[in-house]
Amino acid sequence: MSVQAVDSDHQLARLLQIGVVLEEVVEARAAKHADTADLDDEVRALLREAAAESATHRDRLDALVAELEADTVAFDEVKQLVEARYEADEDFDGVLYDQLCNEETAYKFYADLIEAIEQSEATFTIDRERLLSELRAIQHEEEDGVEEVTQLMEGRSP
C-alpha cells in the first residue's frame, strides 16, 4: 500500500478544494504580515508577491474544479476563518519562518496530489495531461517560493 490513487471526479475535486484552502491560508497570512508586521521593504515585497501568487494559484485550482463533474460547496467563509483563527507572530524570524512553512506545505501537498493522480487509472472529466501539467506548474512555483524565502533567511542570519 502506498499513496492511494484518486479514483473519481468527486475525490479529485475535493483534493483541489483542499489546495484552494491551503492557498487561501498562504494568501491571508502573507497579506496580513505584509500589512501589520514591522518589516523592511524587501521582506514586505516578498510577502505581497507571495500573497498575489497564492491568489493566482487559487483561481487556477478553482478553474480546474469547475471543469469536473462534482458537487462542491462554496466556501467564501474560509478567508474569515483563517483570519479569525490565526494568531499572528509578528517578529521578523516568525514571519519568514511561517512563510517558509506555508510554501513547503503547499509544495508537499501538490507533490502528493500529483503522485496520487499519476497512480490512478481513473478517467476524469478533465484531460489528465492538462491537469498534471497545471499542477506541476503550480508546484514548481511553490518550489521557487521555498527557495526565495530560504535565500532571504540565509542572507540575514547572524
Place this chain on the structure above:
Amino acid sequence: MNSADQYLKAIYLVQETEDGPASTGAVADMLDVSPASANEMIGKLEEQELCAHEKYKGVDLTEAGIRRARDALQNYCIIERFLLEVLEVEDFRAEARQLEPVIDETVAERLDTIIDRQPQCPDCFDAETDVCSLLAHAEGVDVEEADAAD
C-alpha cells in the same frame, strides 16, 4: 499519510476495541487489505521496533509505535473536522477515509490552524464508530448506543 502510519493507526484502534493485542485479521479488515499484505507490513513495523507480533496472540504497539499511531490518529481527526467544519461535507467520515492517504501531516497541521479542534484530541476518537465522538452528532452516529451494544 504514509501506509506505515495508516497501519499503526489501525493497530492502535483495534487494540483499543479489543483491549489487548490486535489480530492481524482485524487490522486487515479495518484497512480493507488482504491478511497477507497486513502480515507483510506488520513484519516491517516490527523490524523498526514499532510493534511486537506474537503468533496466535496478535500485535502490540511499542511505546514508539503508540506515539506515531496517536499522531496519525490526530491527523485523521483534523481531516474529519476540516471536512465537516470548513468544506461542510455531510459524509465526512467516508471522505476522510478516502483522503487520508493523500494528506500529509504537514498539510494536516496547516488545516488544523483553521478548525476548532478540542484539547483532548485524539482521545475523543471512538474506535467502534470510527469517528471523533465530538463530531458523531453531526452525522447521526450515536456513540453511546454503539458502546452500549458491546
